[in-house]
Amino acid sequence: DSDGLQTLLKLRLLHAWGSYGLKNPTLIFNYCTLWNDEEGTLIQGTAPSELTRHFSPLLQLGSVYFVSNFRVKPPAPSYRSCSHKLTIVLSAATQFEDVTRSSPSFWPDAFEFTPFSSLHSRIRSSVYLT
Template identity: 35%
Template sequence: MLFHDVTPGPHETQLRFRLIHFWEAWNPLKKTLIGLEMLLIDEQGSVIQGFIPPSRIERHLPKMKSGSLYKLNNFYGSSNKTVYRVSDHAVTMSFSWNSELSVLEDSPTPFDEDRFRFHSFEDFQASCDHKGDLCYHTHHL
Protein backbone atom coordinates (compact mmCIF):
# COMPACT_ATOMS: atom_id res chain seq x y z
CA MET A 1 0.00 0.00 0.00
CA LEU A 2 1.17 3.54 -0.76
CA PHE A 3 0.46 6.67 1.30
CA HIS A 4 -2.06 8.06 -1.21
CA ASP A 5 -4.17 4.90 -0.58
CA VAL A 6 -4.33 5.42 3.20
CA THR A 7 -7.86 6.25 4.36
CA PRO A 8 -9.40 6.65 7.83
CA GLY A 9 -9.92 3.39 9.72
CA PRO A 10 -7.95 0.19 10.42
CA HIS A 11 -5.64 -1.28 7.77
CA GLU A 12 -4.33 -4.84 7.88
CA THR A 13 -1.70 -4.33 5.22
CA GLN A 14 1.92 -3.24 4.84
CA LEU A 15 3.38 0.24 4.37
CA ARG A 16 7.00 0.77 3.33
CA PHE A 17 8.64 4.11 4.04
CA ARG A 18 11.68 6.15 5.01
CA LEU A 19 11.49 7.75 8.44
CA ILE A 20 12.50 11.36 7.77
CA HIS A 21 12.21 12.69 11.31
CA PHE A 22 10.43 12.05 14.60
CA TRP A 23 9.85 14.04 17.79
CA GLU A 24 7.93 13.94 21.06
CA ALA A 25 4.69 15.92 21.23
CA TRP A 26 3.92 17.33 24.69
CA ASN A 27 0.88 19.03 26.15
CA PRO A 28 2.46 22.28 27.42
CA LEU A 29 -0.29 22.95 29.98
CA LYS A 30 -0.54 19.51 31.57
CA LYS A 31 3.14 18.65 30.95
CA THR A 32 2.11 15.23 29.63
CA LEU A 33 3.40 13.30 26.64
CA ILE A 34 0.84 13.25 23.82
CA GLY A 35 2.83 10.81 21.71
CA LEU A 36 5.58 10.50 19.12
CA GLU A 37 5.01 12.42 15.86
CA MET A 38 6.78 11.35 12.66
CA LEU A 39 7.31 12.56 9.12
CA LEU A 40 7.44 9.68 6.60
CA ILE A 41 8.02 9.39 2.85
CA ASP A 42 7.03 6.44 0.64
CA GLU A 43 8.62 5.07 -2.52
CA GLN A 44 6.57 7.44 -4.72
CA GLY A 45 7.79 10.51 -2.81
CA SER A 46 4.49 11.07 -0.98
CA VAL A 47 4.79 12.43 2.55
CA ILE A 48 2.50 11.52 5.45
CA GLN A 49 2.42 12.29 9.15
CA GLY A 50 2.79 9.34 11.51
CA PHE A 51 1.86 9.02 15.17
CA ILE A 52 2.68 6.59 17.98
CA PRO A 53 0.55 6.85 21.15
CA PRO A 54 2.47 7.04 24.47
CA SER A 55 1.58 3.46 25.45
CA ARG A 56 3.27 2.09 22.30
CA ILE A 57 6.42 4.27 22.16
CA GLU A 58 8.59 1.98 24.30
CA ARG A 59 7.82 -0.96 21.99
CA HIS A 60 8.80 0.80 18.74
CA LEU A 61 11.29 3.57 19.62
CA PRO A 62 14.36 1.30 20.00
CA LYS A 63 14.07 0.32 16.28
CA MET A 64 13.63 3.88 15.03
CA LYS A 65 16.39 5.94 13.41
CA SER A 66 15.88 8.99 11.20
CA GLY A 67 16.72 8.25 7.56
CA SER A 68 16.19 4.48 7.83
CA LEU A 69 13.76 2.39 5.79
CA TYR A 70 10.94 0.46 7.47
CA LYS A 71 7.94 -1.70 6.81
CA LEU A 72 4.89 -1.45 9.02
CA ASN A 73 2.20 -4.11 9.16
CA ASN A 74 -1.20 -3.11 10.55
CA PHE A 75 -1.98 0.52 11.37
CA TYR A 76 -4.88 2.91 11.79
CA GLY A 77 -5.65 5.90 9.57
CA SER A 78 -6.94 8.83 11.60
CA SER A 79 -8.10 12.20 10.33
CA ASN A 80 -5.27 14.70 10.21
CA LYS A 81 -5.28 17.40 12.87
CA THR A 82 -6.29 20.84 11.66
CA VAL A 83 -3.47 22.44 13.66
CA TYR A 84 0.19 21.43 13.90
CA ARG A 85 0.04 19.55 10.60
CA VAL A 86 3.35 18.60 9.03
CA SER A 87 2.10 17.07 5.76
CA ASP A 88 -0.53 17.80 3.13
CA HIS A 89 -2.12 14.35 3.43
CA ALA A 90 -5.61 14.34 5.01
CA VAL A 91 -4.85 11.24 7.10
CA THR A 92 -2.29 10.50 9.83
CA MET A 93 -0.89 6.98 9.94
CA SER A 94 -1.20 5.88 13.60
CA PHE A 95 0.36 2.83 15.19
CA SER A 96 -2.33 0.51 16.58
CA TRP A 97 -2.22 -2.32 19.14
CA ASN A 98 -1.20 -4.88 16.50
CA SER A 99 1.28 -2.73 14.52
CA GLU A 100 4.56 -4.46 13.68
CA LEU A 101 7.50 -2.24 12.71
CA SER A 102 10.61 -3.78 11.18
CA VAL A 103 13.63 -2.56 9.23
CA LEU A 104 13.23 -2.84 5.45
CA GLU A 105 16.29 -4.66 4.13
CA ASP A 106 17.52 -4.43 0.52
CA SER A 107 14.63 -2.46 -0.95
CA PRO A 108 14.52 -2.78 -4.75
CA THR A 109 12.84 0.64 -4.90
CA PRO A 110 14.80 3.82 -4.07
CA PHE A 111 13.28 6.11 -1.45
CA ASP A 112 13.83 9.86 -1.52
CA GLU A 113 15.91 11.18 1.34
CA ASP A 114 13.38 13.87 2.18
CA ARG A 115 10.91 16.31 0.76
CA PHE A 116 10.82 19.21 3.13
CA ARG A 117 12.64 22.43 3.75
CA PHE A 118 13.26 24.58 6.76
CA HIS A 119 11.57 27.96 7.08
CA SER A 120 12.68 30.83 9.23
CA PHE A 121 10.69 32.10 12.16
CA GLU A 122 9.96 35.22 10.11
CA ASP A 123 8.30 33.09 7.39
CA PHE A 124 5.98 31.51 9.94
CA GLN A 125 5.30 34.77 11.73
CA ALA A 126 4.28 36.39 8.42
CA SER A 127 1.73 33.59 7.84
CA CYS A 128 0.35 33.25 11.35
CA ASP A 129 -2.53 35.75 10.96
CA HIS A 130 -3.88 34.26 7.74
CA LYS A 131 -5.97 31.64 9.61
CA GLY A 132 -4.65 28.86 7.37
CA ASP A 133 -2.08 26.11 7.68
CA LEU A 134 1.43 27.05 8.63
CA CYS A 135 2.75 24.08 6.69
CA TYR A 136 3.85 24.64 3.14
CA HIS A 137 3.21 22.33 0.23
CA THR A 138 6.10 19.95 -0.27
CA HIS A 139 8.49 20.46 -3.16
CA HIS A 140 11.53 18.62 -4.45
CA LEU A 141 14.61 20.71 -3.80
Protein backbone atom coordinates (compact mmCIF):
# COMPACT_ATOMS: atom_id res chain seq x y z
CA ASP A 1 0.00 0.00 0.00
CA SER A 2 1.15 3.52 -0.73
CA ASP A 3 0.57 6.40 1.63
CA GLY A 4 -1.98 8.88 0.28
CA LEU A 5 -2.47 10.60 3.61
CA GLN A 6 -0.81 13.81 2.38
CA THR A 7 -2.59 13.81 -0.99
CA LEU A 8 -5.74 15.74 -1.86
CA LEU A 9 -7.79 14.55 -4.85
CA LYS A 10 -10.76 16.27 -6.46
CA LEU A 11 -13.16 13.55 -7.61
CA ARG A 12 -16.79 13.07 -8.67
CA LEU A 13 -18.56 10.03 -7.22
CA LEU A 14 -20.12 8.16 -10.14
CA HIS A 15 -21.26 4.91 -8.54
CA ALA A 16 -21.23 3.21 -5.13
CA TRP A 17 -22.22 -0.37 -4.32
CA GLY A 18 -21.72 -3.26 -1.97
CA SER A 19 -19.61 -6.06 -3.39
CA TYR A 20 -20.84 -9.48 -2.35
CA GLY A 21 -18.56 -12.50 -1.98
CA LEU A 22 -19.08 -15.68 -3.98
CA LYS A 23 -18.96 -17.88 -0.87
CA ASN A 24 -21.61 -15.85 0.96
CA PRO A 25 -23.72 -13.91 -1.57
CA THR A 26 -25.85 -12.29 1.16
CA LEU A 27 -22.93 -10.66 3.01
CA ILE A 28 -21.25 -7.48 1.73
CA PHE A 29 -17.55 -8.16 1.23
CA ASN A 30 -16.44 -4.59 0.36
CA TYR A 31 -17.95 -1.16 -0.14
CA CYS A 32 -16.93 -0.12 -3.67
CA THR A 33 -16.94 3.26 -5.38
CA LEU A 34 -16.16 4.51 -8.87
CA TRP A 35 -14.79 8.05 -9.26
CA ASN A 36 -13.66 10.31 -12.08
CA ASP A 37 -11.46 13.38 -12.09
CA GLU A 38 -11.79 16.60 -14.11
CA GLU A 39 -10.11 14.92 -17.11
CA GLY A 40 -12.58 12.01 -17.07
CA THR A 41 -10.08 9.45 -15.76
CA LEU A 42 -11.76 6.65 -13.80
CA ILE A 43 -10.47 5.12 -10.56
CA GLN A 44 -12.08 2.56 -8.27
CA GLY A 45 -12.30 3.01 -4.52
CA THR A 46 -12.81 0.35 -1.89
CA ALA A 47 -13.49 0.22 1.83
CA PRO A 48 -14.04 -2.59 4.33
CA SER A 49 -17.65 -3.75 4.52
CA GLU A 50 -18.05 -2.47 8.08
CA LEU A 51 -17.70 1.10 6.75
CA THR A 52 -20.69 0.77 4.38
CA ARG A 53 -23.04 2.34 6.95
CA HIS A 54 -20.55 5.17 7.47
CA PHE A 55 -20.05 6.05 3.79
CA SER A 56 -23.51 5.35 2.31
CA PRO A 57 -25.28 8.38 3.86
CA LEU A 58 -22.17 10.58 3.64
CA LEU A 59 -21.47 10.26 -0.09
CA GLN A 60 -23.96 11.40 -2.73
CA LEU A 61 -23.78 10.12 -6.31
CA GLY A 62 -22.80 12.88 -8.73
CA SER A 63 -21.25 15.06 -6.04
CA VAL A 64 -17.67 16.34 -6.28
CA TYR A 65 -15.38 16.00 -3.27
CA PHE A 66 -11.91 16.87 -2.14
CA VAL A 67 -10.78 13.47 -0.82
CA SER A 68 -7.91 13.12 1.65
CA ASN A 69 -6.54 10.61 4.18
CA PHE A 70 -6.68 7.54 1.96
CA ARG A 71 -4.23 4.95 0.70
CA VAL A 72 -3.68 3.51 -2.76
CA LYS A 73 -2.81 0.00 -3.87
CA PRO A 74 -2.94 -2.10 -7.03
CA PRO A 75 -6.47 -3.32 -7.83
CA ALA A 76 -7.57 -6.81 -6.88
CA PRO A 77 -6.64 -9.25 -9.65
CA SER A 78 -10.14 -10.75 -9.81
CA TYR A 79 -12.35 -7.67 -9.56
CA ARG A 80 -11.87 -4.36 -11.34
CA SER A 81 -14.54 -1.87 -12.32
CA CYS A 82 -12.12 0.19 -14.44
CA SER A 83 -8.69 -0.22 -15.98
CA HIS A 84 -6.80 2.22 -13.70
CA LYS A 85 -3.56 0.74 -12.34
CA LEU A 86 -4.41 1.85 -8.77
CA THR A 87 -7.34 1.61 -6.35
CA ILE A 88 -8.15 4.15 -3.64
CA VAL A 89 -8.50 2.50 -0.23
CA LEU A 90 -10.93 4.42 1.98
CA SER A 91 -10.88 4.18 5.77
CA ALA A 92 -12.73 5.71 8.71
CA ALA A 93 -10.07 8.46 8.66
CA THR A 94 -10.78 9.40 5.02
CA GLN A 95 -12.03 12.99 4.74
CA PHE A 96 -14.54 14.29 2.17
CA GLU A 97 -15.25 17.95 1.49
CA ASP A 98 -18.19 18.55 -0.85
CA VAL A 99 -17.15 21.06 -3.55
CA THR A 100 -19.90 20.29 -6.07
CA ARG A 101 -21.12 23.89 -6.39
CA SER A 102 -17.65 25.15 -7.34
CA SER A 103 -16.92 22.29 -9.79
CA PRO A 104 -19.13 22.67 -12.88
CA SER A 105 -16.44 21.42 -15.28
CA PHE A 106 -16.65 17.77 -14.23
CA TRP A 107 -17.91 15.15 -16.66
CA PRO A 108 -21.32 13.89 -15.49
CA ASP A 109 -20.33 10.26 -16.09
CA ALA A 110 -17.60 8.14 -17.67
CA PHE A 111 -17.41 4.73 -19.30
CA GLU A 112 -14.80 2.31 -20.57
CA PHE A 113 -16.16 0.26 -23.44
CA THR A 114 -14.97 -3.15 -24.59
CA PRO A 115 -15.29 -3.61 -28.34
CA PHE A 116 -17.32 -6.64 -29.40
CA SER A 117 -14.31 -7.85 -31.37
CA SER A 118 -12.34 -8.38 -28.14
CA LEU A 119 -15.05 -10.21 -26.18
CA HIS A 120 -13.95 -13.62 -27.45
CA SER A 121 -10.49 -13.11 -25.92
CA ARG A 122 -12.11 -12.63 -22.49
CA ILE A 123 -13.81 -16.04 -22.35
CA ARG A 124 -11.23 -17.55 -19.99
CA SER A 125 -10.25 -14.29 -18.29
CA SER A 126 -10.29 -14.34 -14.49
CA VAL A 127 -10.55 -10.53 -14.28
CA TYR A 128 -14.15 -9.39 -14.06
CA LEU A 129 -15.00 -5.94 -15.29
CA THR A 130 -18.41 -4.54 -14.38
